[in-house]
Amino acid sequence: MIDKIYSWIDKRYKIEQLLYFSKEKSVPVHHGTMWYYFGGITLFLFIVQVMTGLFLLFYYRPGADSSFESVKFIITQVKFGWLLRGIHSWSANLMVLAAMIHMFSVFFHRSYRGPREMTWVTGVGMLFLLMAFGFSGYLLPWNELAFFATKVGTDSARQVPLIGDFLLKLMRGGSDVTGATLSRFFGLHVSVLPPIFSFMLGLHLFFVQIQGMSEPMGSELSHGKKRTMPFLPDFFLRDLLIWLVVLDILILLSVFFPWELGVKADPFSPAPAGIKPEWYFLFVFQSLKLLPPHIGPFEGEMLGVMAMGFGAAVLVLLPFLERASSKGRRTKLVDVIGVFGLAYFAVFTILGYVID
Amino acid sequence: MTTQESVDPGRRKFLDVFLAGSGLAALIGLIYPIFKFFTPPDQEEAVVSSVNLGPAKDFPANSGKIFRFGNKPGLIIRSADGKFRAFSATCTHLDCIVQYDGKAGDIWCACHGGRYDINGQNISGPPPRPLDQMSVNILPESEEILVTLELKDKT
Structure with missing residues (x-):
């Protein structure tokens, strides 16, 4: 029966070639093989986000008078609504974490080196899109924390030279954070970002299929000892097992650490004490907090925002700026910068939690 | 219908430029209103003194x-x-x-x-x-x- 279906499909669509390709696909085995799994974990969490996001859309009603109420309805009245919303929030956070681990492992292995520059560029692009997903999704429950986080986050855009005021209005849909902002963020979150992200993800995976997995530098030389494992079924089954574990973690987190809804946003009440953005923005938040109001002739804020923009640009263009590894040379400087970046992120994130 | 084997290069060039120009014009014509659409209109605010x-x-x-x-x-x-x-x-x-x-x-x-x-x-x-x-x-x-x-x- 299955054979019949197979030959029916193959006669029309020639899937034999595709199957041949996936049979040939293999994954290099070496001391760093475990890091390969983080890309897959990120992919799995993206699928979870799409699924749970679709479910939430059935009840969520965007609007300054309805967003908070509908999320409250989802988590208190709708059967398993609390679970789906919890998974959506937790999965979002774990996805950013998994993407960051994936990125740092690629960074330290120099896997971005030629000819895989564009895999890195699309990957970093997706990381930025994830942040946009996180930032826009954070506002959707329309609670106090989200309201002020959005005020601060969008106001930082004003520090961009020349087009700052325009950017601010573009993001907010007006000069203040209002229901208009909520509409924009909702549209962005559910219908603008997903197709862009999917397209980039498609490119990213396509590049990986064409070029195969990157191997640690120097291992190309020892061809004789090269070990691989077939993608199907060996690596894929391992992937699946890890995905199952990640799903368990997601559910455990959602059950034992349910995501709070908080207090409804009120544009005429003072910012609550202890306001903090999501953890992956905390290092930016903490940096902005510690910057003095004026550095030389500039506002401290503006320099901070420009430094972040500069850092982001360097990150995207890394494989084109660091050409040594593409030529097979390992430079210490890359490790130093990586460790410094990681330490900066870690220290400022912890500071953000410790200092009020 | 033409039986000519080789294409007149001048004509080819004209068509290339014409097509590219039309495409560009159409693109600008699309981008401008989209850009303006996303720019929120200034709303009359009640002036409070x-x-x-x-x-x-x-x-x-x-x-x-x-x-x-x-x-x-x-x-x-x-x-x-x-x-x-x-x-x-x-x-x-x-x-x-x-x-x-x-x-x-x-x-x-x-x-x-x-x-x-x-x-x-x-x-x-x-x-x-x-x-x-x-x-x-x-x-x-x-x-x-x-x-x-x-x-x-x-x-």
């Missing part, structure tokens, strides 16, 4: 309250000595809403820990400028508070 906050006796000493000034928040403070002061409640740092800190007797922004003294001067933390001032008048007959936006130069 002053707000009546009700009887002065409703404000206890050493307390602060957020009030609506048009569509912006304002902060009115009655200090421990009974004097009224009012400011725009929008933090000059990153647009958060400030509050009166009765214990310290100054104004605090919870977002990034900025502080202003009782006269709205930025004294610590990231705020780059003082809060915008408003003037407080107590109406003689009703003892009600009237808050008016001050011009920048006035003291």
Whole structure:
């Protein structure tokens, strides 16, 4: 029966070639093989986000008078609504974490080196899109924390030279954070970002299929000892097992650490004490907090925002700026910068939690 | 119908330029309205010059309250000595809403820990400028508070 279906499909669509390709696909085995799994974990969490996001859309009603109420309805009245919303929030956070681990492992292995520059560029692009997903999704429950986080986050855009005021209005849909902002963020979150992200993800995976997995530098030389494992079924089954574990973690987190809804946003009440953005923005938040109001002739804020923009640009263009590894040379400087970046992120994130 | 084997290069060139030009024009024609669409239109805001906050006796000493000034928040403070002061409640740092800190007797922004003294001067933390001032008048007959936006130069 299955054979019949197979030959029916193959006669029309020639899937034999595709199957041949996936049979040939293999994954290099070496001391760093475990890091390969983080890309897959990120992919799995993206699928979870799409699924749970679709479910939430059935009840969520965007609007300054309805967003908070509908999320409250989802988590208190709708059967398993609390679970789906919890998974959506937790999965979002774990996805950013998994993407960051994936990125740092690629960074330290120099896997971005030629000819895989564009895999890195699309990957970093997706990381930025994830942040946009996180930032826009954070506002959707329309609670106090989200309201002020959005005020601060969008106001930082004003520090961009020349087009700052325009950017601010573009993001907010007006000069203040209002229901208009909520509409924009909702549209962005559910219908603008997903197709862009999917397209980039498609490119990213396509590049990986064409070029195969990157191997640690120097291992190309020892061809004789090269070990691989077939993608199907060996690596894929391992992937699946890890995905199952990640799903368990997601559910455990959602059950034992349910995501709070908080207090409804009120544009005429003072910012609550202890306001903090999501953890992956905390290092930016903490940096902005510690910057003095004026550095030389500039506002401290503006320099901070420009430094972040500069850092982001360097990150995207890394494989084109660091050409040594593409030529097979390992430079210490890359490790130093990586460790410094990681330490900066870690220290400022912890500071953000410790200092009020 | 033509039986000509080779294509006239001049004609080919013309068509290439014509097609590319039309494509570009169409693209610009599309991008401009899309760009303008996403730019939110300026909405008429009711111009508010002053707000009546009700009887002065409703404000206890050493307390602060957020009030609506048009569509912006304002902060009115009655200090421990009974004097009224009012400011725009929008933090000059990153647009958060400030509050009166009765214990310290100054104004605090919870977002990034900025502080202003009782006269709205930025004294610590990231705020780059003082809060915008408003003037407080107590109406003689009703003892009600009237808050008016001050011009920048006035003291």
